[in-house]
Amino acid sequence: MRVANRSPRAVIGTGLKYVVGFLACVWMLFPIYWTLTTAFKTREAILGSTPVFVPTLITFEHFRTIFSGSVDIQANILNSVLVAVAAVGIGILIGVPAAYALSRMDVPRKGDIGFWILSTRMAPPLAILIPLVGFYFAAGIGQGLIGLTVTHLLITVPLIIWIVKGFIDDLPDSLEESAMVDGCNRLQALRTVVFPLVAPGVAAAAFIAFIFSWNNYVLALYLTTGESATLPIAVSNSVGTYSIQWGQLGAAVTVTILPPVVLSLLIRNYLVAGMTMGAVKG
Amino acid sequence: MGAMIGLSAITERYRRSEQSLLNRLEISDRTLRWLFMLPSIVVLAFISIVPLVRAVWMSLHDWNLTSGKGAFVGFGNYETLLFGNPEFFRFEFDPSQPFEFVLSGSVVHQAVYTGLSVSIEVVLGIALAMYLFSLSERWQPIVRTIFVLPMLVTPIATALMWRLMIDGSIGVINYMLQFVGISPPAWTSSPVMAMLTVVIVDVWQWTPLVILIVFAGLLSIPESRYEAARVDGAPRWAIFRHVTLPGIKYMIAIALVFRLMRSFREFPLIEIVTSHGPGTATQIMNIQLYRTVFVGTGDAGLGAALGIVLIVVTVGICMSIVRRVGMMQ
Amino acid sequence: MRDNDSAKRTSSTNRRRFLTTVGASAALGLAGCIADSGGGGGSGGGNGSGGNASGLPPKQQGVETWGERINSYAGEANIDWEQFSGTSLRMGMNSHPFTDGTQPLLSYFTDLTGIEVTYDTYAESDLWNRLRTQLSNEQSTYDGFFMGLWPSAQYYAAGYTQNLSAYWNDPKITDKEWYHLEDFTESAIDAYTYQDELSALPFGVEPYGCLAYDKPTFEQLGISEPTNFEELESAAKQISESSEVERAGIGSRASSTPLSTANWASMFRSYGADWISYTDQEAQLSSQQGVAALEKFATLMGQYGPPDVGSFDWTRNIQTYGQGQLGMAYVTASVVGSIPQEQRSRTKWLPPLEGPDGDRVAANWQWGLGISQYSQNPEATWLLLQWLTCRPAQLVTSSPQWQDAPFYGWARNNWLFDRDEFQPGELGENWQTTFNEGMSMVPSKPPAVPLDVPQNMDIMSEAATAMNAAVTGTSAKQALDNAAQSITRIAKNIPDSYIEPYR
Structure with missing residues (x-):
């Protein structure tokens, strides 16, 4: 009935909207769908000249390969979790206070320091890797999770500082001031007033930092060894010298993207809230 | 006001609490x-x-990874790179034949790649973010979740996925194109198409980041501003121009800076999809750096110089954006 | 101490995992993973690996048999295998059939020697990049690693690897008679020898410039076997233009990475062209013969190849052939394990074709194992290298000895093909002859590509760019002229000691 009240133009408009949305979703989803289904296809189906859009013959062969065959993906998962969680955790611990100081306190040359922090992320890793690897070997953290985690702080800390800083910028000064008038010192005001309010922003920042740490391949390649390798290395290892094992690749990718996807669903509301408030002023 | 009262109550409680360690810490x-x-x-x-x-x-030394450290050469590596390295920049122009010139090198490829992919991502990202914003509450969370997904895929997987899909013999995209009667392009073997291919892959992977950031910006524009504009009877494009755009200006700048930073050091998306070819048609600066240092005898001095140039370019461009929109204040 | 423990753990986990996997089900798809990662991969129809039909034992049984067999053979050597007992070694390995095929056998090496071995496996370029960052910092996590032939002179020049000749001449750890160096083609050992120092032991060799063609296509179109490149072109043209056959004429590796030049390099040298003049340290590739060779190659690929031939690397080339989309593949005979059974049985192999003056040259690639300069246990590593490349081990890696085992290698090609145990199954008509003839055409001085100088990869990288540009539309002359400038610059950096033998 409501449709009847609309002008034909509006109906076309609505139709168009669905079409655009549908196409955009297909564009975003199809490559992922294709990879996920590849993980369950037989080799014949993957390499056949007629693509199989909906696999009817499902195989778990490729998952068996990566979980109990020649690949040790359990260790990769564990390493990835350890590194990303530690890098994000430490990132929050040191990044949030820094963001607060940059936003609220009288730090000399604030702008320059802020930009320098952002710019640490601009160096192409390949340019600094050879010196970095030498440096880490000299420091005795050559090829282990500690070295990798420390390096991942380069990914997480600037991101967290920038997103959380923008978020704190957005809070009215009066909140802390009134808390301080009430007799809190600054630390207390932070704990009781500022932190609870920035929590969604921190969650959003942590999530984005997590994704970038989780997905990092270049650093892991040079800074880990067999036992300390992370998931993107497992993905890369499906490229054999003579053939790419597409099924194994699909399975490894499935395992790799599952945690970020689940996490994004879990914190989806925080994410939007955090992004909304956090990034307004950068 | 209510929040303020609640707040005082909380702080009051903390102030009285003898347990509070923070209270006794007097730090200036x-x-x-x-x-x-x-x-x-x-x-x-x-x-x-x-x-x-x-x-x-390193960049100030003649340093080959295979034959070892050499002498201090000052800015020699930079000179070689900027003025004597056709892979970095090459321009040949004969005024008598103004339409037959050669313009190539990793700087040029970088400009094309970054310029094209980042601008498409920003435009498409804004459009899709606005689309997302216009959806009803029922659809918005679902579509939003879908729109974020490509960003979650580890880039090396993205590159391999696309390689599988555009594969000449088993690729599904060629199959679909042929199905609708289009003959598939030479995805990675013609210089122009190869560049477009890596741009397409980059756009797929990173438009979601722009959507996410811009969408957050759209949410933060107070409804009252739109209403005011509507009351004035402003047409749609005017609302976009004078209300929406200023409201998301900062967000666009952030998205731009994040994307540029990333684009300047892109590696797997290109090296895996096209192996920087055909020839060196998709070799951007970071990949030239990689090949200088890691393939062949390894001219670490030249590679380091290239790395420094790349850092300077990235920082320079990003700083100018940051300064322009006053993100620093 | 900690290293030791972790190596032990990894090794025993591998064994346990392997046992449970096999125990779980015979059809478990180990088939899939191993064969796929190995030579038998890329199956389009039918089973991927070679000898499945011939009643090979299941993996567990095969590993047991061959592990014991290698050890009993090792017992014949006049070497005290247990002299380094308690050591643990870490090897940097490629994701490669050799790695997959030997990993399950490692526990037998431990039984024999008391030496624990861990494989760290990476994709090819990943491993190279890792080695480069570590070794250039004078560090290494590895005692030994995969050495590809073309970059190995630069490893030698940089002092990344140890001089194996010293170990070869040490009777305490080497029994020369037992090792049978004569099993290898001489040029294969020469290729790894720089200034009289051996830097790697080969386990796999690849003669390039061979031709695999689809017999039914040739029969259907009445094409006769090409013997030179003119005939090759007309065959490619016929297939490509025929409406009866839905195959492109010919394919080859033609992408812009250095290793993709190997097929064209065979053709280039058969045309009588040279990459560089060693004595003048100057590029020579844009000579008349060089341009002719590249023009021919560009015509073959650009006009009669598949549309995306410009992006063909090893995988794409052989996958396309394996799918039945190419009439001919210009390849190395060693590619055979990557061709699915169905296409393999339709294939006939031809050794490198004649150039305009009747020259026939094969470019070569090899995989071998070297010892890191920074290894703390080089002698124990040397024992492992010998064990992994000894006669029965070559039988395991070059011919499937259990169901769906990967296979690749044939480095001991003077000995291997006459063994009863060498049963690779259907490799296609004329394969062994093609392989042996191809190997016999591998030149040593100068080699087919300048792999005896540290700058080889730089030179071939430029050559690859030129080749790829020509295949995708640039004129051959212009592409080679461009490359020549850079190559001359690179050639000037070749140290004198590498030029000396040519003076």
């Missing part, structure tokens, strides 16, 4: 600001400055 703001800043500064300096200084030092 002067000390506190450094307590807050120093850990981050120390950590970032530790990881970024030490190798960077070393890289600068």
Whole structure:
């Protein structure tokens, strides 16, 4: 009935909207769908000249390969979790206070320091890797999770500082001031007033930092060894010298993207809230 | 006001609490600001400055990874790179034949790749973010979740996925194109198409980041501003131009900076999809750096110089954007 | 101490995992993973690996048999295998059939020697990049690693690897008679020898410039076997233009990475062209013969190849052939394990074709194992290298000895093909002859590509760019002229000691 009240133009408009949305979703989803289904296809189906859009013959062969065959993906998962969680955790611990100081306190040359922090992320890793690897070997953290985690702080800390800083910028000064008038010192005001309010922003920042740490391949390649390798290395290892094992690749990718996807669903509301408030002023 | 009262109640409770350790810590703001800043500064300096200084030092030496450290050469590597390296920049122009010129090199490829992919991502990202914003509450969360997904895929997987899909013999995209009667393009074997291919892959992977950031910006524009504009009877494009755009200006700048930073050091998306070819048609600066240092005898001095140039370019461009929109204040 | 423990753990986990996997089900798809990662991969129809039909034992049984067999053979050597007992070694390995095929056998090496071995496996370029960052910092996590032939002179020049000749001449750890160096083609050992120092032991060799063609296509169109490149072109043209056959004429590796030049390099040298003049340290590739060779190659690929031939690397080339989309593949005979059974049985192999003056040259690639300069246990590593490349081990890696085992290698090609145990199954008509003839055409001085100088990869990288540009539309002359400028610059950096033998 409501449709009847609309002008034909509006109906076309609505139709168009669905079409655009549908196409955009297909564009975003199809490559992922294709990879996920590849993980369950037989080799014949993957390499056949007629693509199989909906696999009817499902195989778990490729998952068996990566979980109990020649690949040790359990260790990769564990390493990835350890590194990303530690890098994000430490990132929050040191990044949030820094963001607060940059936003609220009288730090000399604030702008320059802020930009320098952002710019640490601009160096192409390949340019600094050879010196970095030498440096880490000299420091005795050559090829282990500690070295990798420390390096991942380069990914997480600037991101967290920038997103959380923008978020704190957005809070009215009066909140802390009134808390301080009430007799809190600054630390207390932070704990009781500022932190609870920035929590969604921190969650959003942590999530984005997590994704970038989780997905990092270049650093892991040079800074880990067999036992300390992370998931993107497992993905890369499906490229054999003579053939790419597409099924194994699909399975490894499935395992790799599952945690970020689940996490994004879990914190989806925080994410939007955090992004909304956090990034307004950068 | 209500929030304020609630707040006083909380602080009151804390003030009275004898347990509160924080209460007894009397640290001046002067000390506190450094307590807050120093850990981050120390950590970032530790990881970024030490190798960077070393890289600068390397760039000033004739240093081959295979034959070892050589002499101090000052800016010799930079000179070679900027003026004597056709892979970096090549321009041949004969005024008598103004339409037959050669313009190539990794700087040019970089400009094309970054320029094209980042502008498409920003335009498409804004459009899709606005689309998302216009959806009903029922659809918005679902579509939003879908729109974020490509960003979650690890880039090396993205590259391999696309390689599978555009594969000439088993690729599904060629199959679909042929199905609708289009003959598939030479995805990675013609210079122009190869560049478009890597741009397409980049757009797929990173438009979601722009959508996410811009969408957050759209949410933060107060409804009242739109209403005011509508009351004035402003047409749609005018609302976009005078209300929406100013409202998301900062967000666009952030998205732009994030994307540029990333685009300048892109590696797997290109090296896996096209192996920087055909020829060197998709070799951007970071990949030239990679090939200089890691393939062949390894001219670490030249590679380091290229790395420093790349850093300077990235920082310069990003800084100008940051300054322009006043993100620093 | 900690290293030791972790190596032990990894090794025993591998064994346990392997046992449970096999125990779980015979059809478990180990088939899939191993064969796929190995030579038998890329199956389009039918089973991927070679000898499945011939009643090979299941993996567990095969590993047991061959592990014991290698050890009993090792017992014949006049070497005290247990002299380094308690050591643990870490090897940097490629994701490669050799790695997959030997990993399950490692526990037998431990039984024999008391030496624990861990494989760290990476994709090819990943491993190279890792080695480069570590070794250039004078560090290494590895005692030994995969050495590809073309970059190995630069490893030698940089002092990344140890001089194996010293170990070869040490009777305490080497029994020369037992090792049978004569099993290898001489040029294969020469290729790894720089200034009289051996830097790697080969386990796999690849003669390039061979031709695999689809017999039914040739029969259907009445094409006769090409013997030179003119005939090759007309065959490619016929297939490509025929409406009866839905195959492109010919394919080859033609992408812009250095290793993709190997097929064209065979053709280039058969045309009588040279990459560089060693004595003048100057590029020579844009000579008349060089341009002619590249023009021919560009015509073959650009006009009669598949549309995306410009992006063909090893995988794409052989996958396309394996799918039945190419009439001919210009390849190395060693590619055979990557061709699915169905296409393999339709294939006939031809050794490198004649150039305009009747020259026939094969470019070569090899995989071998070297010892890191920074290894703490080089002698124990040397024992492992010998064990992994000894006669029965070559039988395991070059011919499937259990169901769906990967296979690749044939480095001991003077000995291997006459063994009863060498039963690779259907490799296609004329394969062994093609392989042996191809190997016999591998030149040593100068080699087919300048792999005896540290700058080889730089030179071939430029050559690859030129080749790829020509295949995708640039004129051959212009592409080679461009490359020549850079190559001359590179050639000037070749140290004198590498030029000396040519003076």
